Amino acid sequence: MARTGGRCREEGSAGRAPVPRLSREAGAAGRGRRAGGRRGEPRSREPRAAVAAAQLPIMAGAGGSGRDKRATAARLKAALGGEGGAAAAGELRALLERVLAPAAAAAEALEWCRCLLSGGEPWDGFAQAVRAYDPATLCGLVWTANFVAYRCRTCGISPCMSLCAECFHQGEHAGHDYNMFRSQAGGACDCGDSNVMREAGFCKRHRIKSNSNVPCVPKDLLMMSELVLPQFIFSLIQHLREGYNEPALDLPSEKDLHKILQVLEPHVSFLEDLTKMGGAMRSVLTQVLTNQQFYKDLSSGVGENACARTSHEKYLIALKGSGLAFPEDKLACGMQEQGAGTSTLAVQGLAGATATSGQGNSSDEEDQDGSQGVGKRKRVKLSSTTKDQSIMDVLKHKCFLEELLFWTIKYEFPQKMVTFLLNMLPDQDYKIAFTKTFVQHYAFIMKTLKKSHESDTMSNRIVHISVQLFSNEELARQVTEECQLLDIMVTVLLYMMESCLIKSELQDEENSLHVVVNCGEALLKNNTYWPLVSDFINILSHQSVAKKFLEDHGLLVTWMNFVSFFQGMNLNKRELNEHVEFESQTYYAAFAAELEACAQPMWGLLSHCKVRETQEYTRNVVRYCLEALQDWFDAINFVDEPAPNQVTFHLPLHRYFAMFLSKAVKCQELDLDTILPDQEMLMKLMIHPLQIQASLSEIHSNMWVRNGLQIKGQAMTYVQSHFCNSMIDPDIYLLQVCASRLDPDYFISSVFERFKVVDLLTMASQHQNTVLDSEHERSMLEGALTFLVLLLSLRLHLGMTDDEILRAEMVAQLCMNDRTHSSLLDLISLDGIIPGSLSFESVLSAVADFKAPVFEPGGSMQQGMYTPKAEVWDKEFDPVMVILRTVYRRDVQSAMDRYTAFLKQSGKFPGNPWPPYKKRTPLHPSYKGLVKLLHCKTLHIVLFTLLYKILMDHQNLSEHVLCMVLYLIELGLENSPEEESDEEESAGGQERCHDSWFPGSNLVSNMRHFINYVRVRVPETAPEVKREPPASTSSDGLPSSQNSGTAQVFSLVAERRKKFQEIINRNSSEANQVVRPKTSMKWSAPGATPQLTTAILEVKESILSLLIKLHHKLSGKQNSYYPPWLDDVDVLIHPEIPRYSHGDGMTAVERILLKAAIQSRLNKRIIEEICRKVTPPVPPKKISSAEKKTLDKEERRQKARERQQKLLAEFASRQKSFMETAMDVESPEADIAMEIATSEQHVSEAIYDCVICGQSGPSTEDRPTGLVVLLQASSVLGQCRNSPEPKKLPTTEEEQIYPWDTCAALHDVRLAILQRYFKDSSCLQAVSIGWEGGVYVQTCGHTLHIDCHKSYMESLRNDQVLQGFSVDKGEFTCPLCRQFANSVLPCYPGNNVERNLWQSHSNKCMQDLVREVEDLQEQLGTFPVSISSETNLSKEMESVMKDIKSTTQKKYTDYSKSPGSPDNDFLFMYSVARTNLELELVHRGGNLCSGGASTAGKRSCLNQLFHVLAMHMRLYSIDSAYNPWRKLTQLLQDKNSELLKEEAPEVPVLYRDVSSLLLIQILTMPQPLHKEHFTCIVKVLFTLLYTQALVALSVKCSAEDRMTWKESGALKKVEKSWEALLGHVVSELSKGKIYEEGETEELTVVNPDSVECYLQQFCLPFLRITSLLQHHLFGGDLPSCQEDEEFAVLASCLGLLPSFQSSHQFTSASCLDWPVPAFDMVSQWCSELAAFAEGYPDQVKTLLIQEPKWDLPRLLQLPENYNTIFQYYHRKTCTVCTKVPKDPAVCLVCGTFVCLKGLCCKQQSYCECVLHSQNCGAGTGIFLLINASVIIIIRGHRFCLWGSVYLDAHGEEDRDLRRGKPLYICKERYKVLEQQWVSHTFDHINKRWGPHYNGL
Secondary structure, three states, X not given: OHHHHHHHHHHHHHOOOOOOOOOOOOOOHHHHHHHXXXXXXXXOOHHHHHHHHHHOHHHHOOOOOHHHHXXXXXXXXXXXXXXXXXXXXXXXXXXXXXXOOOOOOHHHHHHHHXXXXXXXXXXXXXXXXXXOOOOXXXXXXXXXXXXXXXXXXXXXXXXXXXXXXXXXXXXXXXOXXXXXXXXXXOEEOOOOOOOOEOHXXXXXXXXXXXXXXXXXXXXXXXXXXXXXXXXXXXXXXXXXHHHOOOOXXXXXXXXXXXXXXXXXXXXXXXXXXHHOOOHHHHHHHHHHHHOHHHHHHHHOOOOOOHHHHHHHHHHHHHHHHHOOOOXXXXXXXXXXXXXXXXXXXXXXXXXXHHHHHHXXXXXXXXXXXXXXXXXXXXXXXXXXXXXXXXXXXXXXOOOHHHHHHHHHHHOOOOHHHHHHHHHOOOOHHHHHHHHHHHHHOHHHHHHHHHHOOOHHHHHHHHHHHHHHHHOOHHHHHHHHHHHOHHHHHHHHHHHHHHOOEEEOOOOOOOOOOOEEEOOOOHHHHOOOOHHHHHHHHHXXXXXXXXXXXXXXXXXXXXXXXXXXXXXXXXOEEOOOOOOOOOOOOHHHHHHHHHHHHHHHHHHHHHOOOOOHHHHHHHHHHHHHHHHHHHHHHHHOOOOOOOOOOEEXXXXXXXXXXXXXXXXXXXXXXXXXXXXXXXXHXXXXXXXXXXXXXXXHHHHHOOOOHHHOHHHHHHHHHHHOOOOHHHOHHHHHHHHHHHHHHOOXXXXXXXXXXXXXXXXXXXXXXXXXXXXXOHHHXXXXXHHHHHHHHHHHHOOOOOOOOHHHHHHHHHHHHHHHOOEOHHHHHHHOOOOOOOOOOHHHHHHHHHHEEEEOOOOOOOOOOOOOEEEEOHHHHHHHOOHHHHHHHOOOHHHHHHHHHHHHHHHHHOXXXXXXXXXXXXXXXXXXXXXXXXXXXXXXHHHHHHHHHHHHHHHOOOOOOOHHHHHHHHHHHHHHHHOOOOOHHHHHHHOOHHHHHHOOOOOOOOHHHHOOOOEEEEEEEEEOOOHHHHOOOOOOOOOOOOOOOOOOOOEOOOOHHHHHHHHHHHHHHHHOOHHHHHHOOOHHHHHOOOOOOOOEEEEEEEXXXXXXXXXXXXXXXXXXXXXXXXXXXXXXOHHHHOOOOHHHOOOOHHHHHHHHHHHHHHHOHHHHHHHHHHHHOOOOOOOOOOOOHHHHHHHHHXXXXXXXXXXXXXXXXXXXXXXXXXXXXXXXXXXXXXXXXXXXXXXXOXXXXXXXXXXOOOOEEOOOOOOOEEEEEEEEEEOOHHHOEOOOOOOEOOOOOOOOOOHHHEHHHHHHHHHHHHHHHOOHHHHOOOOOOOOOOEEEEEEEEEEEEHHHHHHHHHHHHHOOOOOOOOHHHOOEEOOOOOOEEOEEEEOOOOEOHHHHHHHOXXXXXXXXXXXXXXXXXXXXXXXXXXXXXXXXXXXXXXXXXXXHHHHOOHHHOOOOOOOOOHHHHHHHHHHHHHHHHHHHHHHOOOOOOOOOOOHHHHXXXXXXXXXXXXXXXXOOOOOHHHOHHHXXXXXXXXXXXXXXOOOOOOOOHHHOOHHHHHHHHHHOOOXXXXXXXXXXXXXXXXXXXXXXXXXXXXXXOOHHHHHHHHHHHHHOOOXXXXXXXXXXXXXXXXXXXXXXXXXXXXXXXXXXHHHHHHHHHHXXXXXXXXXXXXXXXXXXXXXXXXXHHHHHHHHHHOOOOOOOOOHHHOOHHHHOOOOOOHHHHHHHHHHHHHHHHHHOOOOHHHHOOXXXXXXXXXXXEOOOEHHHXXXXXXXXXXXXXXXXXXXXXXXXXXXXXXXXXXXXXXXXOEOHHHHHHHHHHOOEEEEEEOOOOEEEEEEOOEXXXXXXXXXXXXXXXXXXXXXXXXXXXXXXXXXXXHHHHHOOOHHHHOOOOEEOOOOO
């Protein structure tokens, strides 16, 4: 009392809200109270402190500068440490209160806090100091969604374990099973936490246990923190309270929430920074957050501070709805208090009505969504009380941490807050406190989550937190014990689902009391329950927690109650009349809910029931499961007949029951009978799973087609790989258990009744089916038999070991298709097999072979696949397992086709095989009863009837039916009871129930029993009625006395009723029996309609005789069966003969007869007897099904042929319509259009085929023909570098790529320098452009008339089909070969005769030829008369020239100083020729050694291209004064006059590019050109080239060498020796200032050989280009040669060498042929250089043409491991926008880093990748997408995904890095990519192009 009194007084005096008073040592957690206890002492000083505060000048201003703040802080710290501690504390409190008031500015407040915490020291220094005391053994790095982290299964203890990249790379995980993943919800690094991972996996930093050596924290370092932080955190909470307004019902207040959060961002960031200071600071924070005294003092809301008071009121309002008990449930809870622990199904009408009626709509948020029940059935509410009252009530908070979490939830988990709360987790005390707080708020979390609008984001944030807390077993156990975690979770889940329950309509719609979840609710549709279920699954993975759950009966009851909400959800009712209007998609929600909320917790629990000691748990689960099932049957009023036309795929209670039974037998050695219920319950249990199996068959028979596609979707999902283990497998197992315990006749008849085929099973040839249309009969019968085969053959839960199961699953999947490793892992989702576990890999290698990925260039990129080994096909292929596991029926066919192919290939069986019979693993003793099904009369009668019907060709039977019948017989023989003879004796009276059908129940003996007559019910129209009943009756194959009587009409239905009644009577006392109503009758089909009559049918067959006759029928031959043992007795001793293991129906029959004979001597005798009697002809033989098949095939082929004919006719008529001329139509050669007639020299004129109209003819000026070409801009040549090893893609900051040494860059620089010093027009003829953005022309080789092409384009334009190309841009595909193209290149009308004339060698002398060339050039402007500018041909040439120009961008064609100058066009045109020649050279590998016409040559269009270019070039006349030809061939006298002109001089001849000169000369000559003139031009240019080589050489060598040469050359005055010429060059150039500049790099050894070699290398590129040009202009093959002879061979081919001598005495100089005296000519050329050197001595050398040493263009070299690229680039910031791109990409040509699709780097509506593709590749870009490992190609306005060049260890791509396995470069794939880039074939090889609209 005294204390509180004191406190009030104190507040009065100080006049402010209560503040915890801390004496100096109140640091540690326990000391707070003591501090409060010693309050007497400082109280006297209190007023003084207040006065002192008032006097402080600095405190008057709110802010004060930084220095002032620091001073104050330092002073306060000193004071607190010294004598006047308490006064200083008061002062500090007042200061903080003002600074942190809600109105204060945030930045200011934080500035103060920093100063105060650090006590006036610089903040960084303080942080450093605190970090020194960090005992961090845990990493604890927190990340948010999309962060890239790692998971190592080898090191993880918990499956949720994750590591940050840094810890992962610093740990040792080589060879472990790890993967990289992109975080979905966020997470934290577990490195250092031995609860979650093994210590071996810790990284270097967290391996050291460093608790011991961290020094103790000095007292005064954190003293201020302990005082300041409580108030800081309280101010944060106040902000949160202030900002929160209960959202009005209609208006979500998200915007307001976001505003508050933005204001608080800096505060939370500040706290986050504190957590990063390490352990010392965290422990202070923990203490502040968990200290209850602080909280009590600061936030109780009493006191004079109005602000604090309102905030407290708001807080109380916010708390209102935080308990689980909704207002309307209060009363219900009260009523049920006494029945705690059990959950009552109180339908709202009973319990809740009184509460709700009074409340109206005032209940908390619950009714918001309740009121939207328009058109919905009203929801049913359940209320259950729980042992734990605390979660029902409103929350009570005792410390900052609790309220902070409360607001975090209220504000829907803001990311910053979550990160702060998680960053604190490395502190152990905090971790425990926080986990308890989290559990305490669990119900509140669920309520907030349910009404959240952003439930996805919120779910992720919740799991982000909970996974950190619950993955730790120790912590989970502690919380389970101390806070009832399990109770809370289960109750909260139950409550959550209660909000969306509806009445179940299964079975008895009106009176059903069962409620199920409504799958249409948002809660289920959006998986809102996911975080809670995920937590539950997570804690159940801990053994200690799961045991608690399994021992707690109350919990199990509640849980089964929860599971029963899902029992029977999403009920389907078959639509019988019209198609359903609206296809509901609720089934997704239903399957997801059952898998996540029911099955996964079940698997979690099962994983702890693996040993004998856990028997008790299983008993518990089974007991409560059966109770729940019994309640369910009662609630839906179920007796024994399911309602017709309804099916639900969701029976989680049945599946719990089944899976726990299976575990009990398999692992716990429990006796099955001790836990099974009575027969009556078993009969009920089997009904619904059986109903599902029958419905599957109905769905596949298209009986549910009016329900829309979604019902097929359900049927597929039910068996799909992720669901089958939790759905179809348990269902079939449960049916197997029921079958093994129930009467077999009852079970078999139930099956046929469920499948609605009872009426079909009659011996009569006609029947009436009252429940099934006849078109569905066949497939339903197949379904029923297939189901029986599955039921009797599957051993998944009946005795197979885990490894056997895994092997069977794997074989089944591999038999359907070859699979990749990842798809196998995905398809085989077995419980208990961790993917990547040893057994998986070892089984895989045992059953499959790996097929490495294959590359056909131009083919699709294949992945590494696994394919079954031969012995697997031979011995393990199991059709039954395949049928069970196929989602699509076609997969079964696929498996059979593959099996057939294997048998053909290995020569085991040539025909169409039947599915092989596979031996089964033995049954577990507990399930031996299952075999009784095979040995029951009902089944035998069905088998007999079906065999008979098949033999008699009754309708609606198929080969499949026969196959299954034989399979069942074989199963029966394989599993027959041993003691056959006793069976016969004991078959006495009471077994006679079947009226003499069969004597006993053993198949072996029943097979030989002859049935003579059968009484059948048939329609009066049936043929059977006419017969007379015969006199004699039945006789048995055995000499037995039981041969009287006729087999009766056997009604399965009646039989089943009888058995059912017996079982019921046996089970229930008489009293019960009276009560039981026979409701079932109302649904049963009326057994017989009145118009049926009874007839007696003569049969006289036994199963054995039917089989033998079937064999005859299948073989189509009489007496085809001959017992094999008559020839070879061994057959009976060693029955396992390989020839019987594969084959068709006959083989199967033979196999069965052999097995029957082996099992019984009598059978053997009877088989022999039957075969001895000559069998009478089989009844009128209709076509057998096998033949029918072949006939069908014939018919189908015939039809296909007709269709094809029709199509072809249509195509031909289309072609006709294209033809404008009425010529005779030649049949179009569809194979391939004639290759362009380059080589055919005997034809006088080139003939072209038009691929559109199919006519052949020459190209004329009026009707020109053109080549289909694709024009594309290319910068491939520009990417050549002059270094042999390729550049690497940079993966560290140090590696950078500089584009200075590329071919394009050097050419640009050269042109720019020339333009600086020389005349522009002359410069533009001294070089070639087109290294970047050059136009490359390629063709597929097909030709078409240009007018046909125009009409073709018109039709494409009108075609509405979506093409992958844009017709408006002139794009199309070649009509014949579909290759992509965008223009047509006109063919020049010419004949090949001229060619021959050109070939002849002329004897004119050089001088004459030079003159002729000059004369020809004079006539430049004049054209050959034939081509006037008006013809169609010249128009087309102009238009194609326009196309060529528009192909590339303007910047690549404009190089002149005066824009639009004709010199530009001139330069551009001859450069196009140069580009195409150079590229062809590159495609040939950079040299011409291979010779021949290359593949490119065959389809080359250079000849046509030259004509087009030449025609345009000749429009530009070169002024004869400037014609370079003169300078090359004449000695000019007036040198000086030239230099005197003011304008810039022309480019000296030695600076000109010889190849360019060649093209200019050739293209400006009148066409067609004569070969002699061509050779003349080449010879003249070679002299210039040679001189350039000598000049370059002379500059390279040292001054001494130059002197030597000058002298030695002066002695030899021979024109054809390089020494003489070199000497002359040196002496000429010495006159100028050329050699004066500093020494350049020297040639190492200057001996004659190396000089010769240098000169040859210098000249080779020119010779190669020239040879190619000659090849294209004049035909003739290129010679092939060795690399060292290339120069000589090409020189002689070009006619430079008079006669080719052998290579040893050959010198390059011997090729020279000077038109004028050599030395004069050289002097003239050198003088130009000397003149230039006068003015610009420093530039002379740079402009000299150097020896060209370009390497072939290459893409960047990529590192071996993809991780290297990923780690460097995925966090890298973009250089343009300095952000980390969402989709980073890197250019593989130049290494530029770009943002894909990033709007940040958009320029003029072009995104960065598109822009880069234009700048770097003139429209072609190759980008590697970092986050997807995929390569994307941009080509102009289209793009395509190319695939990945990185594959994992199993040869698979990992697109989008979904699997995160390590990836390695696949060199072959990268080669293919590079090849396509260099050869410009992206457009032809990749098929899937789409427009990118500049958005990449």
